Amino acid sequence: MPDALTYKIADSVAEERGIHRLNHRTFAGEIPQHAANPQGLLVDRFHAENTYAVCLDGDEVVGMVCGRTARPFSLDGKLSGLDRHLPPGRKPVEVRLLAVDPRYRRGTILPRLLAMIAEHFAARGCDLAVLSGTTRALEMYRRMGCVPFGPLTGEPGAQFQPMYLTIEDGRRQTWAGLSGKGEVVTERAAAVGLPENLLPGPVSVAPEVAAAFGRPPAYHRSPEHQAVVDALHRRLAAFVHTRHAQLLLGSGTVANDAVAAQLRLLGRPGVVLAYGEFGERLADHAARTGLDHEVLAGPWGAPLPWPAIERAVAELPTGGWLWTVHCETSTGQLVDLPRLTRLCAAAGVRLCVDAISSVGTLPVNLSGAYLATGTSGKALGGYPGLSMVFLQELPRSSPGRIPRYLDLGCYAEAGGIAYTQSSNLVAALDTALSITDWPDRYARLARAATWLDARLRRLGLAVVASRAEAAPGIVTIALPAALPAAVVGAELEQAGYLLAYQSGYLRDRNWLQISLMGRWTWPALRGLVTALAAATHRVA
Numbered sequence: 001m002p003d004a005l006t007y008k009i010a011d012s013v014a015e016e017r018g019i020h021r022l023n024h025r026t027f028a029g030e031i032p033q034h035a036a037n038p039q040g041l042l043v044d045r046f047h048a049e050n051t052y053a054v055c056l057d058g059d060e061v062v063g064m065v066c067g068r069t070a071r072p073f074s075l076d077g078k079l080s081g082l083d084r085h086l087p088p089g090r091k092p093v094e095v096r097l098l099a100v101d102p103r104y105r106r107g108t109i110l111p112r113l114l115a116m117i118a119e120h121f122a123a124r125g126c127d128l129a130v131l132s133g134t135t136r137a138l139e140m141y142r143r144m145g146c147v148p149f150g151p152l153t154g155e156p157g158a159q160f161q162p163m164y165l166t167i168e169d170g171r172r173q174t175w176a177g178l179s180g181k182g183e184v185v186t187e188r189a190a191a192v193g194l195p196e197n198l199l200p201g202p203v204s205v206a207p208e209v210a211a212a213f214g215r216p217p218a219y220h221r222s223p224e225h226q227a228v229v230d231a232l233h234r235r236l237a238a239f240v241h242t243r244h245a246q247l248l249l250g251s252g253t254v255a256n257d258a259v260a261a262q263l264r265l266l267g268r269p270g271v272v273l274a275y276g277e278f279g280e281r282l283a284d285h286a287a288r289t290g291l292d293h294e295v296l297a298g299p300w301g302a303p304l305p306w307p308a309i310e311r312a313v314a315e316l317p318t319g320g321w322l323w324t325v326h327c328e329t330s331t332g333q334l335v336d337l338p339r340l341t342r343l344c345a346a347a348g349v350r351l352c353v354d355a356i357s358s359v360g361t362l363p364v365n366l367s368g369a370y371l372a373t374g375t376s377g378k379a380l381g382g383y384p385g386l387s388m389v390f391l392q393e394l395p396r397s398s399p400g401r402i403p404r405y406l407d408l409g410c411y412a413e414a415g416g417i418a419y420t421q422s423s424n425l426v427a428a429l430d431t432a433l434s435i436t437d438w439p440d441r442y443a444r445l446a447r448a449a450t451w452l453d454a455r456l457r458r459l460g461l462a463v464v465a466s467r468a469e470a471a472p473g474i475v476t477i478a479l480p481a482a483l484p485a486a487v488v489g490a491e492l493e494q495a496g497y498l499l500a501y502q503s504g505y506l507r508d509r510n511w512l513q514i515s516l517m518g519r520w521t522w523p524a525l526r527g528l529v530t531a532l533a534a535a536t537h538r539v540a
Contacts, residue, residue, distance in 0.1 A: 007112050009120060010052040010064075017041070018061030019052055026099035031134060033154065044097060046074065053116040055100075055109045062101040063109040067093045067117045067129075075130060078153040079162055082130075085149040086164055090128035093121040095165075098131075114144070118170055127167040132160035143521065145169035147207045169207065195496045196524045200329055200357065200474055201378045203518025205432065212431040213383055218423035225423050229416055232430050239433070240359060240374075241367040242390040246411050249421055252356040254406070255373035255387035256282065259352055260289040261402040262371060262395060263321055266350070269293060270321035271312045273335070276300045276328035277505040282354060286323065293323075300509075301331040301464040301476070310343060318348035321370065327358035327471040330505055331464045332513070334358065334471035341368035355390075361473030361517060362442055366390050376425060379473055379517040381432035385425045445472040445516055448525060452514065455529045459536070464511065477512045483539050485512045491535035497528050 010019060024042035028034045034042055044050060049070050055063035073094040076082050086092065095117060100109050118129065132153060133141040138161060141148075146163040154160045197204040205213075218225045229247065236245035248254050263270065263286075272283045274297040283295045296312050298305060313322060322344055327334050337353065344351040350370035358364055360379025366372045371391060377384025389408060397409030404410065411418045449472040456463055456477060464476040479485050489501035489512055500506060500513035514528070 005062075005109070006056040007116055008054060008056070009116070010054045010061075014059065015052075015054055015056070015061060016047075018056075018059075019054065019064055022061050022064055022099050022101065023097060025101075027097075030102075031136075046070075046096075050096075051117070051120060052097075053113045053120065055104070055113060057104070062104045063099065063113055065095060065098045065113045065117050067095050067121050067126075069093050069121070069124070069126065073130060075132060075153075075162055078132075079150050082162075085162070086130065087128065087166065090166070091126050092128040092130050092164075093126040095129045095131040098133075114170075118167070122167055129165040129167075129170065130162075131165070132162050135159045135161055142206055142208075143519070145207050147211045169210075195493060195498045196520065196528070197498050197518055198514050198516070198520065198524075198528065199498050199500050200513065200515040200517055201375075202384045203378060203381065203515070205381060205383065205428070206435060206519065208435050209381060209383070209428045209432045213424045213428040215424065215427060220417055220421040220423060225421075225426070226415065226417060228423075228426060228430065229421070232426060232433075233416055235430075235433055236374075236388055237390065240355070240372070240390055241365045242369070242372070242392060244391040244394055246389045246391065246408055246416060247421070247426070248387045248389065248411075249385065249419070249425075250387055251377075251384065252354070252373055252375040252387045253281075255356075255375070255389050256285050256354060257289075258389050258406045258408055259323070259371045259373060260285045260291065261406045262408060263291055263323070263352065264289050265395075265398060265401065266319065266321065268320045269316060270323060270350075271296055271316060273304075273309065273322070273324040275302070275304065275331070276325065276333065277330035277503075278325045278328055278354060278357075282323050282325060300328075301333055301466075301478075303466060303469065304333075304335065306339075309340075313343055313347050313349055316347065316349050319350070321350040321352055323352040323354075325354040325357075326364070327355070327361070327473060329357040329474060330476065330511075332471050332474045332476040333465040333469050336469075337364070341365075344368070356387075357473060357517070358471065360441075361445055361471065367392075376429045376432075380429060381436060381518070382429035383425055385422060386429055442472075448516055448520070448522075449473075449475070452516075452525060452529070456532075459529070459533055461532075461536075473515065473517045475514045475516075477514070479510050479512055479536075481510065483510075483536055485510045487539050488512060488532075488535050491539065492528075492531055495531040495535065497524075497531060 020041040020043050024040050028036040028042055046068055049068050050066040052064055052066045054061050141163055146165045148161050148163050150162045152159045152161055233245045269292040272286050272293055272295050274280045274283045274295050286293045324335055326337055345368055353369045353372040355364055355372050356375045357378055359374045374388045376382035376386035394412040395409040397407050397413055452475055453463055462478040464478050485501040489499050492499055
């Protein structure tokens with residue numbers, strides 16, 4: 001975008017005429033919200049009350065957005081009881097007519113305009129923006145921090161989603177990169193604000209999830225909360241094709257401890273597959289619980305030794321068990337779960353699966369698993385703090401044999417809520433599951449993972465997992481000793497990208513990780529590859 005672009009609050013007759021032209025091109029042409037006219041001018045009905053921030057290329061208005069505080073808002077006429085949908089105690093401004101000429105949509109015009117109009121009204125005491133966004137750009141609005149509410153407005157072909165944006169979320173997401181004079185410090189800072197979170201957890205969450213989490217907590221024994229939990233249990237079970245799911249308050253470690261406790265009740269030997277940090281942690285769960293087990297281990301990231309796995313399963317007695325990680329987060333390696341499921345079924349062996357880093361990144365079918373675990377704070381898009389165990393049958397409680405909190409039978413006999421539970425975490429997870437188009441997410445992740453793997457290898461970087469066994473949710477890079485991962489990671493953080501390198505097992509191996517488990521965009525991934533190439537060049 002040329003440096004000659006000018007940003008300002010409109011204050012001339014010529015600028016107003018340019019606003020009317022862009023208004024007509026956008027909302028009578030591109031989006032058929034209004035009838036076209038031969039003059040090519042569309043004057044907004046609230047024009048006299050609007051304040052416009054505009055972008056000028058010379059004398060031409062190529063971008064605009066306006067704000068207005070007078071009530072009733074245009075949205076008042078489309079949605080009854082508007083204030084019931086908004087956070088209380090706020091002073092709102094209605095933001096409208098966001099339009100950028102198609103020739104100029106590759107730059108940072110949009111965030112600059114939003115920053116300018118936001119700061120203009122913030123200086124006048126406003127701390128909440130109310131807007132209606134075209135359904136064609138909902139993902140963009142979500143990335144900006146907007147929270148959708150209410151039904152769609154408008155007509156087919158020109159429908160809009162009512163949304164609000166608090167000044168706190170707006171400044172974090174959209175205009176956090178502005179200097180005190182309203183000037184953009186860097187293009188990326190203006191476009192994104194906060195660093196891109198490409199960590200395996202906690203992941204960045206959608207604004208709707210944050211809004212659900214922020215509701216007042218509900219009593220965990222109330223009928224209303226019980227109904228929400230019951231429905232969420234059913235949804236989670238259906239999500240991975242099991243008969244039951246049980247939420248636990250705590251991380252995935254708690255859920256795996258609960259699985260180990262159930263395996264102890266079987267009194268049968270088993271095998272733990274340990275080809276990475278989290279497989280080794282399963283082996284530690286088994287050892288701490290006193291399970292009779294063998295650990296089948298090998299080099300981290302190496303192709304799995306299927307003949308050895310097949311022999312180990314064949315040597316187990318009927319009713320024995322095998323415990324594995326589905327997606328080994330440390331290496332980015334994905335176990336062939338259908339193959340393992342068939343192998344265990346044929347041998348009469350119970351299969352247990354740590355699916356914490358796979359559920360939500362690709363379709364996962366756990367119908368053949370005896371027990372499996374997941375968590376809220378990774379690819380499902382919720383906050384950390386809830387874990388879950390997937391089961392085919394509900395167990396009975398085992399007093400005196402299992403610690404109380406880990407006894408899944410206690411939960412089953414209590415209707416799923418045995419002890420204190422966080423309604424905020426439950427609401428956030430429920431919302432994350434509801435708002436996500438899962439088939440679309442899986443397809444985007446698969447394409448992104450393939451693209452990213454190819455770009456990293458083209459840079460000469462060593463990806464730990466082979467292409468054949470690579471998981472779509474996480475990529476682990478083994479850096480040479482001359483490129484300390486901590487230094488490269490810090491360089492990338494300065495460039496606006498948060499990657500994992502601080503964990504002990506990553507530090508020990510000089511590994512760097514890129515996670516796609518949370519919310520990401522294609523521009524962010526392309527920018528990351530460019531920044532990574534520059535960082536490795538500088539550090540080397």
